[in-house]
Amino acid sequence: MAEELLKSCAKAVLGWGQKVLDSDATAAAAALYQELSAGKQTAEAVACTYQALIKNKARDWHLLRLYAASNLPGSLVTPLRTRGRKPAPTPSVATQFLDPVGKVKVPTRESFVGRRQLQNCLRILSQSTNEVGVLIHGMGGLGKSSLAARLCDRLPNFERVVWVGRIDEANLVSRLAEKLDDKEQRKSLQNYDEELRFRLRRVFQQLHEEAKPFLLVLDDFEVNLETSPPTPLRGGEGSQVPPFPAREGGLGRLQSEAAEVLTALVWAIRDNFTSHRVIITCRYDFEFTQLQYFYKQPLDALQGADLQKKFNRLTAFSAKSQVDEALKSQAQKLADGNPRLLEWLDKILQNTTVDQAAILNRLAADPVELREQVLAEALVEQMDTTMREMLSRGLVFELPVPRSALAAVCDTIANLELEHYISRAVALGLLEVSHDEALRVPRILPVQIRSDGEALYKQAAEVLYRLWWEEAKTAIEEQQLEIHRLALLGKEEKKAAEIASSLANHYSLQSRYREAMQLCKSTLEITEDYRVLKYIGYSESLVGEVDKALKHYERALNLCPPGWQLSPILKNWHQLSVYFELS
Known part of the structure; x- marks a missing residue:
């Protein structure tokens, strides 16, 4: 290496x-x-x-x-008290990301979670010559501002300027002028007799030559989008499409003043191929021609290792926490991987002066208060029937799934209409998008799985079994568990047994016998498969439950087809019989 x-x-x-x-x-x-x-x-x-x-x-x-290599590097830093030594850059710009009441709203550098998205955006901002910036979009609370703050910390060679909320020419010019040391540059930028784009181009070119590029962060950019009354989907047909924000082709549009400012910024950067860059954080994707020069980074809920890191950094959810495990599990389910909700529930679980169980039960029964943390109420109220139908069917999946899997369970919606609604839901943050373009419906949305649940689970199990198990043949443990869960709920006996036997074998090789037993036990509730019986018997024999193991081995022998791996079963069964008689 x-x-x-x-x-x-x-x-x-x-x-x-x-x-x-x-x-x-x-x-x-x-x-x-x-x-x-x-x-x-x-x-x-x-x-x-x-x-x-x-x-x-x-x-x-x-x-x-x-x-x-050929030349060994010398000193990597200039020693202290050396004449001409440049001052170190500001360690973090996190204090510039403020909420409406003036409080810092992003975590510290040490508590940040989300390395993959960070690396994707860093590559664009520091290396790409085709894009002028990144658009970070997704539901509230997923960490858009936190990611932007971390990007600023990782790019100290830029002059970092953070602007939160509504943007206009006068305020932008004033803020940029504050960062300029040269009086002539400030005067040139503030000359309102000339178009903004030409002023920006001239100043940007001078700063580029001086190796002082700007990194302009436009945070909470959704306030710059138009809102409008509800509009029909197609020429008055069908139900109405959510009007928040205003749409064109399914996406929101910029207010005219914000569009003019952003157009001038992009033009000024691209015209001279300067190194200045722009980061936009917004709850929604939106309609704007200049976005063709931005890399779009959607954010989704924390999963897997990232979610575990977040748990470890929150007092109530960490391994050393004294909070009851049942309460922690209920809170984790309510948060559904949303960092802001996890942090909010962490405070509740730490507060011993309140009835924590009662609060969590109330939130589970009526999660309005949770939704207020991450969703615009206007958006929730105006989801139309077709959008709700798609999202309720998508709820069958707990993991992010390929777009084709979501389409398969939404077969009651016409293909063209479904594609429109998927794109619309992604743009509005109603569907999470993973790094591999997989989609997932957040549990915080006010939708429920349809009443014909078993048929839907069966359909979902079939499509994931085909995509992840048969075609890809590289299903990770998490994906296999998802197929197995759906197969159990959809009464897909063969698929449940096949996945369970594969996972149980994997668990046994890792000495995870209790997990193997639980997996096999849940499978045996819908089908009595000889392979499952074999693995539960093997695991039981190794944890000391010999009598149960004997019964399961005997049943496996009675059910298995002629010649199917009889030797290992018979060998284990014989050894257990002898042991059981001696004891």
């Missing part, structure tokens, strides 16, 4: 020759960064690291290795 990194223009690579103790790795990192931050040469810093490890009697000190 070191060789490949050096071939890819890295100047030096530091790594370990083999696996080492965590304590040695931590001590090495602490010593190395301390020496580098003091302004020492790279080689000298590594030598001091060796000395520190030897002094601490680190077992694996000699495995730390430095690989270099």
